[in-house]
Amino acid sequence: MATLVLVAGARPNFMKIAPILRALASRTTPIEATLVHTGQHYDASMSDVFFQQLGIRKPDIHLNVGSGSHAQQTAKIMMAFEEELLRLEDVRGVIVVGDVNSTMGCTLVAAKMHIPVAHVEAGLRSRDRRMPEEINRVVTDAVADLLLVSEPDGIKNLAAEGVPEDKVCYVGNVMIDTLVHQLDSARQLDMASKLGLTANELALVTLHRPSNVDHRERLSGLVDLLIRVAARIPIVFPVHPRTNNKLREFDLRDRLDGAPGVHLLDPLGYQENLSLMAAAKLVISDSGGIQEETTFLQVPCVTLRPNTERPVTVTEGTNTVVGEDLDKAWQTVDAVLSGRNRPGQAIDGWDGRAAERIVDILAERWLAS
Numbered sequence: 001m002a003t004l005v006l007v008a009g010a011r012p013n014f015m016k017i018a019p020i021l022r023a024l025a026s027r028t029t030p031i032e033a034t035l036v037h038t039g040q041h042y043d044a045s046m047s048d049v050f051f052q053q054l055g056i057r058k059p060d061i062h063l064n065v066g067s068g069s070h071a072q073q074t075a076k077i078m079m080a081f082e083e084e085l086l087r088l089e090d091v092r093g094v095i096v097v098g099d100v101n102s103t104m105g106c107t108l109v110a111a112k113m114h115i116p117v118a119h120v121e122a123g124l125r126s127r128d129r130r131m132p133e134e135i136n137r138v139v140t141d142a143v144a145d146l147l148l149v150s151e152p153d154g155i156k157n158l159a160a161e162g163v164p165e166d167k168v169c170y171v172g173n174v175m176i177d178t179l180v181h182q183l184d185s186a187r188q189l190d191m192a193s194k195l196g197l198t199a200n201e202l203a204l205v206t207l208h209r210p211s212n213v214d215h216r217e218r219l220s221g222l223v224d225l226l227i228r229v230a231a232r233i234p235i236v237f238p239v240h241p242r243t244n245n246k247l248r249e250f251d252l253r254d255r256l257d258g259a260p261g262v263h264l265l266d267p268l269g270y271q272e273n274l275s276l277m278a279a280a281k282l283v284i285s286d287s288g289g290i291q292e293e294t295t296f297l298q299v300p301c302v303t304l305r306p307n308t309e310r311p312v313t314v315t316e317g318t319n320t321v322v323g324e325d326l327d328k329a330w331q332t333v334d335a336v337l338s339g340r341n342r343p344g345q346a347i348d349g350w351d352g353r354a355a356e357r358i359v360d361i362l363a364e365r366w367l368a369s
């Protein structure tokens, strides 16, 4: 029987595949999908909890690749994925999402086997090749056959790279599909109260980019910034495993943990995190997706990065990219806490229906025969 292969590997992929799987299954004639988990993220808190909360079925294939250097991890993904694709019959196409190593590795494998690839969240560009995700985006878009774009700049970026127009479709944002689907239950969870905090009187923090957490001096500066923020408003900081390892390695975890107003947590499930994000007065983060989620929720976001591949969150949304300057970060936080922030606007196609549009396109291009 004809099948589409849907790939997920790391935490930010799981909220993107959930609505696609739902849309495939809910067609008048359901479309058969083979779900592949590469195992790039493997801790229960980075993977299993998302499957449970988002109602994603057990993967049909698990590649169990785990962590490693970029080359090791990508190579393991490619070798294991190739073997599985060779085994599967009548694969009509491979769907990859986002910009993680699993996205790029599986795209390369499928393209070389002449299997069409659709990239969901195509066209985003930070123009910063020091970001591993930027390499993943550029390579994935260069060889994928169908580029499904989530924000207006993606269309411009792909046109500027000479991608033929018929390969590119604006579909909107699948991550917002999941947010819309989960928001009521996340609000009911009321994580703020569970932590003894009050809605609109907390800041949510997430940090995991290598450029922020892998160097002692930078991470130490960020810890000082967070302690300063926590003196004004309680901060809730679910700590990514990479960041936790580095805080311990640099002897910074105790300094942060002991500071007044700081609540350090293990990584949170999707709903717990969304509950806090929706209740936050402000979010401080270096995440890609959180810039979009806060824009949708109209919560101010201070992005601790020199650039963003999601500029619509700045031009239309609630995001401020503060660069590497920690004084600027503090001033932006201060402006938000003093009520000097601008409201955001709704973004085209961030409406909870992106996955349906994607599946319509796939059905027409890959399955009609």
Ligand code: UD1
Residues within 6 Å of the ligand: 010, 011, 012, 040, 041, 042, 043, 046, 067, 068, 099, 100, 101, 102, 132, 133, 208, 240, 241, 242, 245, 288
């Ligand atoms: C990856 C993605 C990044 C995404 C992030 C979200 C790439 C290049 N990066 O970065 O785009 O924003 O996921 O989390 O694909 N670890 C664990 N348990 C896990 C997974 C990782 O302990 O389940 C630890 C390991 O020490 C590992 C480190 O985290 O070496 C980094 O994991 P890795 O998948 O290489 O990259 P992330 O930083 O998570």
